[in-house]
Amino acid sequence: MKVKLKDEEMKMRMSKMLNFxxxxxGVLVIAIGLFLAxxxxxNIISNKSEQGKIQSYGQLVPVDGKNMNVFIQGKGEETVVLLPGYGTAAPALDFKPLVEELSPFYKVVVIEPFGYGLSDDTEKERSIENIVNEAHEALQSLKIDRYILMGHSIAGIYGLDYVNKYEDEVSAFVGIDSSVPTQGGTDVELPIETIKLLKRSGLARLLMKIAPDPFAKLTFDDETKEQMRILALKNMYNSSTLNEMKNFNTNFKAAENLTFPKNLPIIFFVQADDTETExxxxxxxxxxKDSxxxxxxxFEGGHYLHHTRSKEMVENFRNFMEDIK
Known part of the structure; x- marks a missing residue:
């Protein structure tokens, strides 16, 4: 009898524990569901609210049936065209220190590719061919047909293709810690579907909000920083930049057999203490070597050398161009 009572007690306790x-x-699932909701x-409310806070800059030019934003400053006889690195939310704002140093001597044109800054998004494949052709079409729309091409990061890959296609238009190439076709790590498979989910769910915004502020230490004024934050939230992981990410390896491979034209003046400003790329x-x-x-x-500094070394880079670039005349 005692054994039966003990068994029944154990069953009741197990049942209560299981119910608990x-x-x-159930409570945890509801809490997670409520949190995600x-x-x-x-995220939806913030996106709509921030849309009204975006301050326009530059001008829209027609490219492939869409609008591409281009920022122009300076009235020099020579033109410098700036191309951004991957994922730079607002290229015209990001390049501000460099534009300020260049514009007393050159006409400076900052191109914001599709999906960047104030340019339209696009569903068109982000192949090296399309990206280069679109940048060229933007310059053609502005009737700019002779210029120095200056590119940051992955623009080193696009720029390499560009100068081979439009050699007669480009008078020099300047790389700002620019990518190289043979660098390692370009074949890593990236979790694009997971990134899409983070974007749609609003978790990407949350992660960005709780992460250290990437603009805090920059020397930009507060208004510019705020615009950069808003555009970073607007443009992160849009269809253009995600497709560009998907095409990283393909685009690097497409440039593997390309070299800079022998007679094209080239100067690279490179991060001195890069520890990520062998x-x-x-x-x-x-x-x-063959130029x-x-x-x-x-230069000592981070990957975005133009944030901290613009003055020195422009001085050295101008001396370089003067020496080869």
């Missing part, structure tokens, strides 16, 4: 666990799981709704400086030295006018200069 199931209730706890709040994040999703806040042989970063030698990779750039290899690119200019009649080729130079590699290193």
């Amino acid at each position: 666990i199931l209730k706890a799981i 709040i994040v999703f709704i806040v 042989g970063w400086i030698p990779l750039h030295e290899e690119q200019v 009649v006018h080729g130079k590699v200069m290193t």
